[in-house]
Amino acid sequence: MSRKLPAKDVVIVGLGWTGSIMAYELADAGLDVIAIERGPWRNTATDYPPGYAADELRYRIRHDLFLRPEQTTFTFRNKMNQTALPIRSWGAFMPPNGVGGGGVHWNAETWRFLPSDFVARTHLVNRYGADFLPKDMTIQDWGITYDDLEPHYDRFEYLCGTSGQAGNVNGQIIEGGNPFEGPRSRPYPNPPQQQPFGATLFAKAARELGYKPFPQPSGNMSQPYRNPLGVRLGPCTYCGFCEWFGCGNYSKATPQTTILPALLRKQNFSLRDNSEVTRINLDASGKRATGVTFVDTDGNEWEQPADLVILSAYTIFNVQLLLLSGIGEPYDPIADTGTVGRNFTHQTISDVTSFFDPAKFVFNPFIASGAIGMCIDEFNGDNFDHGPHGFVGGGYMGQVQTNGRPIETTPVPPGTPAWGAEWKKAVKENYQSALKPGTGVHGSMYSYRDVYVDLDPTYKDRFGRPLARMTIDFHDNELKQNKFLTDKFAEIFKAMGAKQIKKEYRKGPYDITKYQTTHLCGGAIMGTVPGNSTLNRYLQSWDVPNLFVTGASAFPQNPGYNPTGTVAALAYWTADAIRSKYLKNPGRLIDA
Amino acid sequence: MLDRRTFLAASALWLASSTSLTHASEIREHMPWSPFPSSEPHIERPGPWKFFTADEARAMEAIVDRIIPPDRETPGGKDAGCAVFIDRQLKGPYGASSGLYKLGPYVKGIKQQGSQSPVTPAELYRKGLANLDRICKVNNGGKGFADLSADEQDSVLKTIESGTVEFEDVDAQGFFDALLKDVPEGFFSDPIHGGNRDMVGWKMIGFPGIRYDYRDWIGRHNERYPYPPVSIMGRADWTPHKA
Numbered sequence: 001m002s003r004k005l006p007a008k009d010v011v012i013v014g015l016g017w018t019g020s021i022m023a024y025e026l027a028d029a030g031l032d033v034i035a036i037e038r039g040p041w042r043n044t045a046t047d048y049p050p051g052y053a054a055d056e057l058r059y060r061i062r063h064d065l066f067l068r069p070e071q072t073t074f075t076f077r078n079k080m081n082q083t084a085l086p087i088r089s090w091g092a093f094m095p096p097n098g099v100g101g102g103g104v105h106w107n108a109e110t111w112r113f114l115p116s117d118f119v120a121r122t123h124l125v126n127r128y129g130a131d132f133l134p135k136d137m138t139i140q141d142w143g144i145t146y147d148d149l150e151p152h153y154d155r156f157e158y159l160c161g162t163s164g165q166a167g168n169v170n171g172q173i174i175e176g177g178n179p180f181e182g183p184r185s186r187p188y189p190n191p192p193q194q195q196p197f198g199a200t201l202f203a204k205a206a207r208e209l210g211y212k213p214f215p216q217p218s219g220n221m222s223q224p225y226r227n228p229l230g231v232r233l234g235p236c237t238y239c240g241f242c243e244w245f246g247c248g249n250y251s252k253a254t255p256q257t258t259i260l261p262a263l264l265r266k267q268n269f270s271l272r273d274n275s276e277v278t279r280i281n282l283d284a285s286g287k288r289a290t291g292v293t294f295v296d297t298d299g300n301e302w303e304q305p306a307d308l309v310i311l312s313a314y315t316i317f318n319v320q321l322l323l324l325s326g327i328g329e330p331y332d333p334i335a336d337t338g339t340v341g342r343n344f345t346h347q348t349i350s351d352v353t354s355f356f357d358p359a360k361f362v363f364n365p366f367i368a369s370g371a372i373g374m375c376i377d378e379f380n381g382d383n384f385d386h387g388p389h390g391f392v393g394g395g396y397m398g399q400v401q402t403n404g405r406p407i408e409t410t411p412v413p414p415g416t417p418a419w420g421a422e423w424k425k426a427v428k429e430n431y432q433s434a435l436k437p438g439t440g441v442h443g444s445m446y447s448y449r450d451v452y453v454d455l456d457p458t459y460k461d462r463f464g465r466p467l468a469r470m471t472i473d474f475h476d477n478e479l480k481q482n483k484f485l486t487d488k489f490a491e492i493f494k495a496m497g498a499k500q501i502k503k504e505y506r507k508g509p510y511d512i513t514k515y516q517t518t519h520l521c522g523g524a525i526m527g528t529v530p531g532n533s534t535l536n537r538y539l540q541s542w543d544v545p546n547l548f549v550t551g552a553s554a555f556p557q558n559p560g561y562n563p564t565g566t567v568a569a570l571a572y573w574t575a576d577a578i579r580s581k582y583l584k585n586p587g588r589l590i591d592a
Numbered sequence: 593m594l595d596r597r598t599f600l601a602a603s604a605l606w607l608a609s610s611t612s613l614t615h616a617s618e619i620r621e622h623m624p625w626s627p628f629p630s631s632e633p634h635i636e637r638p639g640p641w642k643f644f645t646a647d648e649a650r651a652m653e654a655i656v657d658r659i660i661p662p663d664r665e666t667p668g669g670k671d672a673g674c675a676v677f678i679d680r681q682l683k684g685p686y687g688a689s690s691g692l693y694k695l696g697p698y699v700k701g702i703k704q705q706g707s708q709s710p711v712t713p714a715e716l717y718r719k720g721l722a723n724l725d726r727i728c729k730v731n732n733g734g735k736g737f738a739d740l741s742a743d744e745q746d747s748v749l750k751t752i753e754s755g756t757v758e759f760e761d762v763d764a765q766g767f768f769d770a771l772l773k774d775v776p777e778g779f780f781s782d783p784i785h786g787g788n789r790d791m792v793g794w795k796m797i798g799f800p801g802i803r804y805d806y807r808d809w810i811g812r813h814n815e816r817y818p819y820p821p822v823s824i825m826g827r828a829d830w831t832p833h834k835a
Contacts, residue, residue: 041619046630052824054802055633057781064631068691076705085701085708088693197813237805248804261623270620296616362816366799367806406780406799418753418772419659420746424666424796431797432816460695511704 002293002301008034011292011306013277013321014313016101017564018550018571020255020263021156022310024229025575027269029583034304035269036294038276038313039067039098043256048246050239056405060244063090065105067097071276072461074316078473078509080333080450086459086467091513093346093520094244095314099273100255102314102518103564107243107370107402107438108219108252110162111561112153112569114381115146115182120446120557123382124392133392134477136449138343139557143528143537144573146182152572153565154185157217160253161225161233164188164217178214180377193222193236193372198363198435202399203374205495211376216400217565218371219253229262240403242370243438252370272296278463280309280325280547289327289547295463307586308578311549312571318553319344319453319523320468328524328534328543331452333471339534341453343522344470345558348395348443348478350486350506351436353411354498358433365404365431373400373437376492379485380560381444391480395443395560397489402438404431411436414502435493439517441485443506444560448475453523474508482506519563521555536590538577539570545588548574633824634684636786638676642683643714648721649675650738658745659775666796667789669775677778677787678717687714711762713770720767723759724748783823790828794821 009031012019019035027033042048042065058064075084096102116123119141124133133139156162166187167177192215195203203213220236227233236251250257263269274297281290281303291305311318322328322340329338356363375398377383386392403409411434412426456469483505490503506516527533530542539554541547550571552563581589617624641649656669656678669675681687689712701708711719728737728748737745751757752768759767778787780794782802788794794801801821809817820827 041617041624043623043625046626046628049629050802050804052629052633052802054804055782055784055824057777057785058633061777061781062686063691069693070691073693078702078704082702083699085699085705086693086695088707091706194810196810200813235807237807238810239804239806241804264619264621264623267621270618272616272618274616298615300616362814364806364809364815364817367810367817404799406793406797407777410776410780410797419749419775421661421663424660424663428666428796431799458697509704513704513706 002303004303004305007291007305007307008032009306010034010308010310011036011304012310012312013292014038014101014311014317015099015255015271016096016312016314017103017255017568019101019310019312020259021568021571022312022550022575023269024259024263025572025579027263027266029579031268033269034306035271036275036277036292036304037099037271037273038071039273041273042098042100042104042246044246044248044250048248050248053245053248054239054241056241056407059105060405061407063094065096065098065244065246066090067095070462071097073467075456075459075467075469076512077469077471080471084456084469084471087512092511092516093518095316095518099260099271103254104246104256105244106564108160109371109400109562110157110160110164110217110219110253110565112181112184113146113559113561113566114180114383116382117559118142118145118149127382128387128392134475137475137477138447138449140343140527140532142556143526143533149566149569149573150182150185152569152576155572156565156568158189159227159229159258160219161190161221161227162188162217162219162253163190163193163222165192165215167214176214178377179212180380180383188217190222190225193218193220193369195372195374196364196367198365198401199372199374199399201496202492205492206374206376209492209495211378213374213376216371216373216375216398218369220369220371221251227258229259231258231261233257236369238367238369238372240366240368240405242368242402275302277321278465280311280321280327282325282327282544286326287544289544307546309547311547312551315520315523315551315553316453316468316470318549318551320455322524322534322549323455323468324465327541327547330454333450333452336449339525339532341523343447343525343556344451344453344472345445345447345521345555346472346510347517347519347558348445348474348482348506349439349516350441350443350482351438351504352440352486352490352493353434353436353502353504354493354496355411355413355430355500356433356435356498358429361433363432363435365401365409365436368402368404370402371400372402373398375400379488389480389484391477391484393444393446393477393481393560395441395485397441397485398437399435400437400439401435406431409436413500435498441482441489442560442562443478443482443485445478445558447522447557473510474506479506479508517562519552519558521552521558521563524549524553525556526554527556538589539574540589546586548578550574633784635784635825636676636680641679643679643687644675647725647736648718649679651721651725651736652678654738654745655749655771656775656778658742658749659771660779661742667792669779671789672779672792673787673789674775674778677781677785678774680786681774682714682717688712709763709766716762716767716770719762720759720764720770723762723764724752727757784825791821791823
């Protein structure tokens with residue numbers, strides 16, 4: 001029997017990036033806000049101080065900061081006619097856990113999407129014709145434009161102190177930045193981070209090949225920074241322990257280092273950690289959320305009533321909670337009905353490792369940050385003519401090597417034995433003179449009719465609730481895209497003077513054991529009408545108007561960039577809509 | 593709605609295997625703070641074997657010295673402490689598959705669905721080492737793996753790697769894959785975990801460990817970083833021996 005807590009104006013499910021943004025904005029509007037977070041409170045000095053933050057085995061290999069599959073996991077299969085089996089140990093992506101969410105252990109690569117990404121279907125059909133798209137590809141427009149989001153991208157970048165070089169300020173192209181980016185209203189708040197040797201060589205070769213390289217926008221500070229909430233960050237020390245790790249320097253933009261200190265000073269905000277929301281409660285009509293039910297680590301079940309519910313967990317957990325709560329119509333890929341679970345996507349990543357002459361090149365690969373490196377954007381989105389190539393989509397590529405941690409990053413040339421004296425010798429010879437960008441080719445994954453999320457018929461979580469089931473495989477469009485991009489990427493390393501190059505194309509079938517990124521997207525997508533989406537353009541549920549669902553689960557397809565910048569900008573956009581529109585007149589913000 | 597007993601059992605299990613032994617709490621009006629780290633690392637000390645039997649340990653020390661053989665400049669897996677590292681790991685959460693999803697049914701899937709085996713690393717090593725010893729003794733007049741010559745040991749390992757040998761009750765190649773993962777981890781992880789003794793793995797490649805601040809070096813291109821490594825335990829010359 002659950003115990004009922006005093007009602008709040010707002011309950012927030014999950015206190016990662018978007019939960020923190022929503023909590024701050026709504027508490028700032030005077031609402032009484034509570035956040036409920038499945039994992040523990042975390043902070044720099046107590047959980048990952050510099051004295052032991054750099055423990056590769058503990059954090060990178062044993063996944064200390066992440067959700068444990070024992071708490072909950074998903075099942076996975078490639079095709080609808082296969083039996084999905086549980087992910088028993090994480091591989092292809094790393095679901096976060098705890099206060100700060102993925103914002104604690106991300107690399108802080110802080111991108112904006114291209115203006116054309118938000119109108120993907122309209123743009124591609126206009127340029128290439130509807131027949132150019134694969135028949136089962138289900139990409140659609142977002143219902144929002146780049147211009148709508150620009151002020152909110154700007155807010156997030158100034159919250160985070162993003163370090164970067166603008167390429168387009170109010171329509172004026174700036175030398176040294178990304179010339180393909182949408183116009184930004186002002187430059188980045190901080191100059192770009194310094195670049196190590198490998199990235200500098202890459203930029204030089206790319207320039208000579210006619211490309212326009214630019215520094216990757218980084219949420220790691222190039223200098224000390226005080227953000228608009230008065231929270232201070234220190235300069236990044238290029239320690240090389242960023243993604244998978246907490247930052248011991250307060251120099252990576254995370255909820256803890258940018259927003260939580262200001263949020264927790266507000267008297268009208270409180271947080272319950274180590275408490276997992278098990279369902280969103282509805283009234284008898286099924287059209288209004290009455291709050292949430294959650295269970296704490298002592299096994300007590302609680303009901304938290306609230307007027308407004310913000311669902312801001314990780315992508316698949318958002319979808320799973322909607323399905324378990326009976327909100328929206330579950331997607332049926334055969335009948336092509338329903339929306340909850342459809343347009344689920346991940347990413348198309350590949351890598352090129354290159355080996356240089358050890359007598360001439362010393363790269364010091366351990367000197368790095370999470371979002372360091374020089375990139376090119378010539379092959380992203382629709383920045384190039386896809387007509388001759390027979391695929392759509394693309395990605396950025398760059399020498400974005402985030403670490404020289406020796407368990408993970410001791411590359412050896414192709415043909416080296418996997419163990420023994422020859423292996424040892426090759427490790428020693430190549431450590432300082434090989435380049436291994438983590439996600440060198442960061443490609444899009446577009447959506448398809450047979451890639452989706454639903455509830456598993458067999459496997460359960462520790463509460464006995466069905467696990468979310470993902471059905472996902474690579475389609476020819478993405479594999480063609482990856483082949484083209486990987487070859488272009490390798491040409492740059494050849495021009496840099498590499499003596500040997502190892503191309504690792506992304507190949508099907510989709511493999512749950514091979515890490516790509518944690519950028520799972522879709523499943524509770526935003527759109528223009530109820531028939532094609534779970535949420536309207538304000539991330540408001542079409543079915544339950546006092547429920548808003550933030551996060552990458554709203555992406556109708558996944559463009560070729562890291563998602564966090566857009567995820568956070570959408571949260572600011574939603575908070576703004578709630579403050580300026582919804583609170584004045586609670587109800588549907590868009591007539592269906 | 594929720595079966596309370598089922599949940600309590602499950603949550604107890606989860607708490608026991610979590611490094612953050614925190615209970616649910618309400619946080620408001622301040623950033624929670626308690627002095628000193630709340631999740632400090634566990635430091636492995638030299639000493640008796642914790643998981644391996646004496647015979648298993650002998651075989652393991654021979655194996656890690658073939659996976660990473662000694663050379664004139666750098667010790668091999670044995671002197672680097674790789675067997676000690678694996679011993680401590682198998683006694684700890686890794687050995688028991690702590691934190692992994694362990695509910696059934698266990699069904700053999702396709703390769704890209706990942707491991708669906710209920711066998712823990714501790715069981716894999718126990719059975720793998722027993723099989724290795726048995727096979728060696730049958731083929732070499734009663735000599736176990738540790739008593740073979742280095743060349744003989746290499747050829748035994750190669751037959752396992754290539755899949756030409758089958759173990760009785762455990763996957764031989766799965767055992768070899770675990771070795772290829774765990775032995776280099778012992779060579780390159782921080783010495784607090786029992787391997788990488790005296791930071792020999794890091795010295796071999798020029799990795800400076802947890803120095804954490806390279807602001808003076810980010811702009812010094814194509815210059816070899818000159819300073820020796822530092823571990824979470826510090827450096828020997830920082831911590832003089834006390835009488």
